[in-house]
Amino acid sequence: MSGWQKLVNLDVRILWVLLVVALLVPMVNPIGLPLPMKEETKAAFEYVESLTPGSYVLMSVNISPMGEPENWPTAIAMFRHFMKKGLRVILVNTVPEGTMYAERLWKEYGPEGDYEYGKDVVQMPFRAGDESTIASMGADFRGLYATDQYGTPLNQLPIFDDFKDIHDVSLLTEYASTIHPLYYIQQLNAKYNVPTIISIVAVDGPKFMNYYQSGQIEGLLSGVAAGAEYELLAEVPGKAASQMDALALGHALFIGAIVLSNVAWWVTKSKDSVKGGTR
Amino acid sequence: MKQQFPVLFGAITGLLVLFASYFKAPVLQSVSNELLQWRVIVAAFALLLGIANISRIHVNRVSRKDQNTPYSLMLLIVMYGALILGLGYGAQSPQYKFIWDNVYSSLNATWYSTTAFYMMSSAWRGFRVRSVQAGVLMVAAIVVMLSKVGIGELVWSQIPAIGNWIVEIPNTAGMRGILVGSCLGAVGVSLRIMLGLERGHLGGGSK
Numbered sequence A: 001m002s003g004w005q006k007l008v009n010l011d012v013r014i015l016w017v018l019l020v021v022a023l024l025v026p027m028v029n030p031i032g033l034p035l036p037m038k039e040e041t042k043a044a045f046e047y048v049e050s051l052t053p054g055s056y057v058l059m060s061v062n063i064s065p066m067g068e069p070e071n072w073p074t075a076i077a078m079f080r081h082f083m084k085k086g087l088r089v090i091l092v093n094t095v096p097e098g099t100m101y102a103e104r105l106w107k108e109y110g111p112e113g114d115y116e117y118g119k120d121v122v123q124m125p126f127r128a129g130d131e132s133t134i135a136s137m138g139a140d141f142r143g144l145y146a147t148d149q150y151g152t153p154l155n156q157l158p159i160f161d162d163f164k165d166i167h168d169v170s171l172l173t174e175y176a177s178t179i180h181p182l183y184y185i186q187q188l189n190a191k192y193n194v195p196t197i198i199s200i201v202a203v204d205g206p207k208f209m210n211y212y213q214s215g216q217i218e219g220l221l222s223g224v225a226a227g228a229e230y231e232l233l234a235e236v237p238g239k240a241a242s243q244m245d246a247l248a249l250g251h252a253l254f255i256g257a258i259v260l261s262n263v264a265w266w267v268t269k270s271k272d273s274v275k276g277g278t279r
Numbered sequence B: 001m002k003q004q005f006p007v008l009f010g011a012i013t014g015l016l017v018l019f020a021s022y023f024k025a026p027v028l029q030s031v032s033n034e035l036l037q038w039r040v041i042v043a044a045f046a047l048l049l050g051i052a053n054i055s056r057i058h059v060n061r062v063s064r065k066d067q068n069t070p071y072s073l074m075l076l077i078v079m080y081g082a083l084i085l086g087l088g089y090g091a092q093s094p095q096y097k098f099i100w101d102n103v104y105s106s107l108n109a110t111w112y113s114t115t116a117f118y119m120m121s122s123a124w125r126g127f128r129v130r131s132v133q134a135g136v137l138m139v140a141a142i143v144v145m146l147s148k149v150g151i152g153e154l155v156w157s158q159i160p161a162i163g164n165w166i167v168e169i170p171n172t173a174g175m176r177g178i179l180v181g182s183c184l185g186a187v188g189v190s191l192r193i194m195l196g197l198e199r200g201h202l203g204g205g206s207k
Helices: A003-008 A012-028 A039-050 A068-085 A098-113 A131-139 A180-192 A202-213 A223-234 A239-275 B004-022 B026-064 B069-089 B094-113 B115-125 B132-148 B150-155 B159-194
Strands: A056-062 A088-092 A121-123 A169-176 A196-200 A219-222
Touching: A003 A239, A012 A239, A012 B115, A039 A068, A039 A196, A039 A202, A039 A219, A039 A223, A056 A068, A056 A098, A056 A180, A068 A098, A068 A169, A068 A196, A068 A223, A068 A239, A068 B094, A088 A098, A098 A121, A098 B094, A131 A180, A131 B026, A169 A180, A180 A196, A180 A202, A196 A202, A196 A223, A202 A219, A202 A223, A202 B159, A219 A223, A223 A239, A239 B115, A239 B132, A239 B150, B004 B026, B004 B159, B026 B069, B069 B094, B094 B115, B132 B150, B132 B159, B150 B159
Parallel strands: A056 A088, A056 A169, A088 A121, A169 A196, A196 A219
Antiparallel strands: none
16 A cells, blocks of 8 residues: 555545644644734724714523633623723624623623623623514614613613613624624614624624625624734734634635645555556 | 414414504504514414423333433433523523533534534535635635635735725626525415415415
């Protein structure tokens, strides 16, 4: 068996070990690779910068554990930026897992910006119904949520003093690994012209590029790379930037595997055809 | 009547919500808002229906005592255990959070992380350039992957620009075509449902 043939038949478990090494080593010893800045991340940052203190941000935290590595650092970076800007944050979620993440956001990171629950930030309870729930947020927000997550009526929470309906929202941000951003675009962005920024897992990023390019949404944050870019722009160091070297080496390993396996396959195929064999 | 009433009900409610999007009549808006709230309540009931259905299926499997019985038993114990803890102590309680942090969250993240190993296997064994189209796909994939991370800029300074062009022009053109096509399809199906021509959702076929 030739060297190339051995490569074609390589035990894939060797590659798995290489993958683990490629992901772990940069996390322990960061390499400091350059971070390409995407236009759609810059646009998102600049839109948040343009908001006046006290503006309402509807932050839809539809994060689940599987999407956490990609969306959670972006949500933290944006929440920190909102606090720096003095924006009033209303947390909602339309997937059940989002409740835990929304709560973590204001409880763990709120104190950094001296954000007081009920005055600067509030969490709404989970409502089932996906697109209908989002449509209801637009049609009658106070009808959909009679109380906050902890049972306090909205009129007893100072954050809602200037909030009448969805038209008072200056920015909607959605963090998801599902189809929900599309529902928000359809039901709140298109219908009520609520400025929208979408944070989505990298694999779904290209699906939402249409909406950014057409100018319908203000920004698109795709994957953990966008989180790292946002951390850099907003000067809020966090988890995303530290993951970028690992992501880069992981990508390099995948590309190397695709190219090398194809070269080995082509060489062995050519040798077989010269010998008159078939594969 | 069994078929006609749901079709009529669906058509009337569908048209009311549809018209409310186009006309600013206060009565229409308030009826539409009310219907949307009903839908949220119905969705909450659907969760209960889901629990009942999954319980029925797995209780049957446990009673059959076949090789899958332990899995079904585990599902029922975990589902009702979490439900009882959530209802009894509240979703913010340390007991419920313990399950969330140490069982659900860890398992969900682990399950998703394993896909990296499947991707590695398929990158090595599955992606063979057997045609010109596959070659174009491979080159585009590599350029886009490189453009998303810092390593691309080190390989060649133009990689990020080319990668962005692929995502913004050919990809967006294709996605836009798919999106417009699927939206037109959705409009067509919605109209068929509202006009009673499509009855698949009632358990039967089209007219």
